[in-house]
Amino acid sequence: MQNLLHNLNPEQLAAVTLPQQSALILAGAGSGKTRVLTTRIAWLIQSGQVSPAGIMAVTFTNKAAKEMLTRLSAMLPMSTRGMWVGTFHGLSNRLLRTHYRDAALPQTFQILDSQDQLSMIKRLLKANNVDDEKYPAKNLMYFINNAKDNGLRANQVEAYDPIERKMVELYKLYDNQCQREGVVDFAELLLRCYELLSRNQPLREHYQARFRHILVDEFQDTNDLQYKLLKLLAGHGERHGGALFAVGDDDQSIYAFRGANVGNMSAFEREFQVENLIKLEQNYRSHGHILDSANQLISYNSKRLGKNLRTDAGHGEPVRIYEASSDLEEAQWIIEEAKSLMAEGAARSDIAILYRSNAQSRVIEHALFAAGLPYTVYGGQRYFQRAEVKHAIAYLQLMDNPHNDSAFLRVVNFPTRGIGMRTIEALQMAAEQYGISLYAAVPYVAGKGGTSLSGFVRLIEGARFETQQLSLPEMVRIVLDVSGLITYYKGEKEGADRIENLEQMVNAATQFVQEEGFGQAAPAHLGPQAQASSGEAVIYQDGIEVLDADAPLSTVMSPLSAFLSHASLEAGDAQAQAGQDALQLMTVHSAKGLEFDAVFITGLEEGLFPHESSSREMDGVDEERRLMYVAVTRARRRLYMSFTQTRMLHGQTRYNMKSRFFDELPEEALKWLSPRVQSHWSPNRKTAWDDASFNGGSDNKIAQQITQKSSTGPGWRIGESVAHAKFGEGVIVNIEGSGTNARAQINFGRAGMKVLDLSIAKLEKVGR
DNA sequence: GATTAGTCCATTTTT
DNA sequence: TGGACTAATC
Numbered sequence: 001m002q003n004l005l006h007n008l009n010p011e012q013l014a015a016v017t018l019p020q021q022s023a024l025i026l027a028g029a030g031s032g033k034t035r036v037l038t039t040r041i042a043w044l045i046q047s048g049q050v051s052p053a054g055i056m057a058v059t060f061t062n063k064a065a066k067e068m069l070t071r072l073s074a075m076l077p078m079s080t081r082g083m084w085v086g087t088f089h090g091l092s093n094r095l096l097r098t099h100y101r102d103a104a105l106p107q108t109f110q111i112l113d114s115q116d117q118l119s120m121i122k123r124l125l126k127a128n129n130v131d132d133e134k135y136p137a138k139n140l141m142y143f144i145n146n147a148k149d150n151g152l153r154a155n156q157v158e159a160y161d162p163i164e165r166k167m168v169e170l171y172k173l174y175d176n177q178c179q180r181e182g183v184v185d186f187a188e189l190l191l192r193c194y195e196l197l198s199r200n201q202p203l204r205e206h207y208q209a210r211f212r213h214i215l216v217d218e219f220q221d222t223n224d225l226q227y228k229l230l231k232l233l234a235g236h237g238e239r240h241g242g243a244l245f246a247v248g249d250d251d252q253s254i255y256a257f258r259g260a261n262v263g264n265m266s267a268f269e270r271e272f273q274v275e276n277l278i279k280l281e282q283n284y285r286s287h288g289h290i291l292d293s294a295n296q297l298i299s300y301n302s303k304r305l306g307k308n309l310r311t312d313a314g315h316g317e318p319v320r321i322y323e324a325s326s327d328l329e330e331a332q333w334i335i336e337e338a339k340s341l342m343a344e345g346a347a348r349s350d351i352a353i354l355y356r357s358n359a360q361s362r363v364i365e366h367a368l369f370a371a372g373l374p375y376t377v378y379g380g381q382r383y384f385q386r387a388e389v390k391h392a393i394a395y396l397q398l399m400d401n402p403h404n405d406s407a408f409l410r411v412v413n414f415p416t417r418g419i420g421m422r423t424i425e426a427l428q429m430a431a432e433q434y435g436i437s438l439y440a441a442v443p444y445v446a447g448k449g450g451t452s453l454s455g456f457v458r459l460i461e462g463a464r465f466e467t468q469q470l471s472l473p474e475m476v477r478i479v480l481d482v483s484g485l486i487t488y489y490k491g492e493k494e495g496a497d498r499i500e501n502l503e504q505m506v507n508a509a510t511q512f513v514q515e516e517g518f519g520q521a522a523p524a525h526l527g528p529q530a531q532a533s534s535g536e537a538v539i540y541q542d543g544i545e546v547l548d549a550d551a552p553l554s555t556v557m558s559p560l561s562a563f564l565s566h567a568s569l570e571a572g573d574a575q576a577q578a579g580q581d582a583l584q585l586m587t588v589h590s591a592k593g594l595e596f597d598a599v600f601i602t603g604l605e606e607g608l609f610p611h612e613s614s615s616r617e618m619d620g621v622d623e624e625r626r627l628m629y630v631a632v633t634r635a636r637r638r639l640y641m642s643f644t645q646t647r648m649l650h651g652q653t654r655y656n657m658k659s660r661f662f663d664e665l666p667e668e669a670l671k672w673l674s675p676r677v678q679s680h681w682s683p684n685r686k687t688a689w690d691d692a693s694f695n696g697g698s699d700n701k702i703a704q705q706i707t708q709k710s711s712t713g714p715g716w717r718i719g720e721s722v723a724h725a726k727f728g729e730g731v732i733v734n735i736e737g738s739g740t741n742a743r744a745q746i747n748f749g750r751a752g753m754k755v756l757d758l759s760i761a762k763l764e765k766v767g768r
Numbered sequence: 769g770a771t772t773a774g775t776c777c778a779t780t781t782t783t
Numbered sequence: 784t785g786g787a788c789t790a791a792t793c
Contacts, residue, residue, distance in 0.1 A: 113783080357780070359778075649778090
């Protein structure tokens with residue numbers, strides 16, 4: 001116990017040892033948030049206040065959940081079994097598996113990932129002859145998910161115009177279709193869970209009584225439904241229920257675009273009458289200048305719960321800022337700096353290069369490749385998302401639940417087995433007519449198509465029969481062969497990697513079976529009933545099915561169902577990183593939660609960061625600023641920022657002003673690096689002639705005149721920074737006309753784009 | 769039924 | 784600019 005609390009600072013200690021009450025922990029970046037969370041759980045158990053089964057810890061990512069479990073098992077002498085640690089979706093899945101009957105789901109219900117969901121919506125639109133110009137599948141998907149994230153069913157959504165009314169109608173159809181197929185999307189997992197618990201009082205009270213302590217990580221990222229679910233579990237406003245311990249940082253809320261509501265933090269504080277608001281402001285990560293920059297920057301946001309990070313480390317190095325002439329040159333500079341960092345002993349993996357949008361990585365990647373520096377880009381294709389893996393999964397899905405139409409359509413003719421469009425259309429007609437799944441509709445299709453379809457059904461049935469008594473890995477092995485996938489990819493030019501990925505699935509299954517505690521001999525098909533002898537999983541109270549506190553996952557679902565859930569809920573790692581020690585490239589979003597010795601924040605230009613679309617959204621720039629705050633606080637010792645005069649975007653040259661965020665940093669913490677001596681017309685770059693003709697639409701002769709004029713005389717040139725008395729600083733984007741008629745189009749950033757007469761407007765050159 | 773040319777589009781992302 | 788997706792062709 002002593003060493004458990006050892007080395008905690010006073011705030012951390014206070015948070016860890018709070019009494020069983022609602023608490024909000026405002027945990028700044030690098031303040032030991034995860035440590036507090038895990039130590040509290042360990043302390044609660046060690047001090048005998050609660051048994052592991054009384055703990056629920058919720059995270060957003062599997063990575064965070066895994067991390068928590070790892071740390072916990074290192075801290076605790078006993079097993080963490082009985083504790084519920086997982087993502088919102090993972091825990092919801094578990095609950096729904098246990099109470100599938102009460103939730104009105106088939107035992108083998110399957111989880112649609114976003115890809116499946118979109119294709120399902122596309123099918124729905126087609127089947128109902130909906131104009132997909134007017135109702136793009138993506139919009140409908142957004143509409144449905146948005147409604148579900150707010151806890152609303154179709155009949156609860158208020159529609160204000162005909163378009164919305166139609167969307168609501170389609171939402172309803174979509175839900176019906178999901179129910180028919182026995183599939184649920186991500187948001188549905190949570191919504192079902194919420195509805196199940198709200199409507200079923202004994203069940204709700206059982207869980208409320210069980211979970212004495214509910215701990216939530218990254219609380220600022222919760223959406224409305226997640227918060228409602230937590231309130232329900234914590235028995236807010238009811239007799240039962242445990243304490244909600246929420247940890248989060250409103251300054252790091254960067255997921256509003258996917259429904260996260262920072263307002264949940266203050267709502268929680270208010271609704272639970274939180275008396276214990278603890279701020280963790282001691283930062284153990286960054287040096288002083290970096291932290292000062294972060295603090296000052298974020299102070300420009302108005303709606304904050306208020307928090308200021310401090311460090312015991314010294315000021316350290318200043319934040320270095322570099323103005324490049326172009327995106328290419330920016331990349332070049334990054335490489336030079338990274339090289340010198342490495343010469344000083346930095347490992348490549350200690351250096352991160354961050355950008356606002358993925359498109360920016362290409363130029364940097366090119367330069368790194370040319371320089372022969374190993375690098376890794378975060379956020380590639382995940383294992384279970386790869387086409388070939390999804391195909392194999394689809395076969396397994398059909399074996400476990402043949403009514404999953406998405407799975408059916410994915411592989412009914414892959415590898416090709418002579419089932420064409422006409423046959424599929426006939427099948428869809430039949431399925432529509434009888435209101436059944438495609439699989440079930442097969443007998444209703446006659447003729448040649450019907451024959452080949454029956455063949456497919458026999459294939460699935462055969463695979464099911466053949467693997468009935470086998471373990472999950474053996475089953476996967478058989479499916480890979482029987483489906484013809486391996487054979488198919490053997491005949492493909494680029495098939496070797498795909499085959500390797502498929503083979504990898506057997507290993508994934510083996511690992512899964514071991515980690516999740518499925519007895520190695522347990523046949524993959526057989527569900528809970530078959531295993532009931534191994535321990536009563538489900539108990540009954542007042543005639544209601546409730547989960548035994550210690551029921552392992554293996555008693556509530558079959559290995560196959562569990563594996564399929566796992567494939568949907570945990571997409572797996574992105575590309576196996578070949579070069580271990582590599583520079584880390586990623587978006588600022590994906591850098592959240594990580595830290596590096598040295599960090600480059602690139603593309604700090606108006607329009608890019610803050611992104612131009614953010615100015616159109618409510619509090620959009622504040623969110624961009626939080627994003628910048630996240631970026632800054634990733635750095636331990638060295639922080640670099642860069643922006644460029646010229647950037648290629650969507651095949652067009654853009655001239656952006658430097659980001660407003662530079663004005664929000666403390667000057668004394670910064671070091672502006674003088675750019676290398678360079679003319680604006682260095683040979684590598686496009687000439688003004690190109691630029692002018694590219695942007696202007698003025699003809700080449702005129703553009704050429706301008707070039708000659710401006711490159712010799714005191715005139716103005718494209719890309720140049722200027723200052724205007726009223727509009728402030730700007731960048732010349734284009735010049736039209738010449739002599740006294742010359743007019744310049746100038747991007748004044750926040751003040752907007754202006755066209756000014758060069759002979760009239762009083763412009764000053766801005767020293768760069 | 770596969771290849772190919774044309775079209776469209778373009779923050780951020782986990783589950 | 785370049786990737787992803789669709790329509791037309793052999």
